[in-house]
Amino acid sequence: MEENQKAFIEKQYLGRDYVRISIRMVLAVFCFGAYYLSGSQDQNAELFLVVGFGILIGSVVMMFILHFKTTVYNKSIILDGIWTTKMVKIDLNSIVKVESVPYSSYIINNPVYNLHQKGTIHFYAGGKDAVRLTDRDGLNYIIGTHRQTELELSIKGEMKK
Numbered sequence: 001m002e003e004n005q006k007a008f009i010e011k012q013y014l015g016r017d018y019v020r021i022s023i024r025m026v027l028a029v030f031c032f033g034a035y036y037l038s039g040s041q042d043q044n045a046e047l048f049l050v051v052g053f054g055i056l057i058g059s060v061v062m063m064f065i066l067h068f069k070t071t072v073y074n075k076s077i078i079l080d081g082i083w084t085t086k087m088v089k090i091d092l093n094s095i096v097k098v099e100s101v102p103y104s105s106y107i108i109n110n111p112v113y114n115l116h117q118k119g120t121i122h123f124y125a126g127g128k129d130a131v132r133l134t135d136r137d138g139l140n141y142i143i144g145t146h147r148q149t150e151l152e153l154s155i156k157g158e159m160k161k
Contacts, residue, residue: 008072008154010147014082015062017126019108028055067125068113070143072154075161077133079123079143081113088114088123092159094135100152103130103144131155 015021031052038045068081077090103109103124115122124130124144131151133141145151 006071006073007158008070008147008151010070010145010151012067012070012125012144012146013063014065014067014111014125015059017111020126021059024055024059028052028059031055067111068123070123070145070151072151072158075158077143077155079113085113090133090135090141092155094137095133095155095159096136097132097134098152098155098159099132100148101130101132101142102128103142 029052031048035045035048035052038048066082068079068085071078071080075092077092079088079090081087109124111125112122119138120140120142122142122144124142127144127146129146129148130142130144131148133143133155135141143151
């Protein structure tokens with residue numbers, strides 16, 4: 001494998017988490033149901049229709065908004081976020097432990113990028129799986145992913161180089 005060839009690339013989008021899609025669709029169906037039941041006679045009924053279509057259009061737009069991109073290459077992990085976020089580079093030479101873990105025990109988790117909380121730095125867009133990295137100083141990085149095994153193997157492979 002070439003020195004600059006990327007071992008792993010994953011793009012995670014803001015609106016593609018199934019739990020959040022389900023919530024938005026239930027809200028849209030509620031709005032359309034309220035519009036139908038009100039008989040579409042007054043302005044309030046039209047407001048339900050507009051809000052329902054707004055939720056659907058917003059949901060489709062969010063499916064194409066990149067939350068962050070994870071790239072593993074050249075003995076480092078690069079996490080590049082949306083718009084105003086700073087790129088985060090994790091040097092794999094300082095990592096002492098790599099393990100696959102569930103991201104959280106909660107059903108619904110908020111998407112986060114570079115969230116520092118209790119000695120752990122979180123990167124998450126959706127899904128249930130994550131990879132935990134521990135560096136020499138005891139700092140933990142939790143990177144949420146949809147391809148947990150691939151990410152873990154590519155990190156371990158890059159560390160061996």
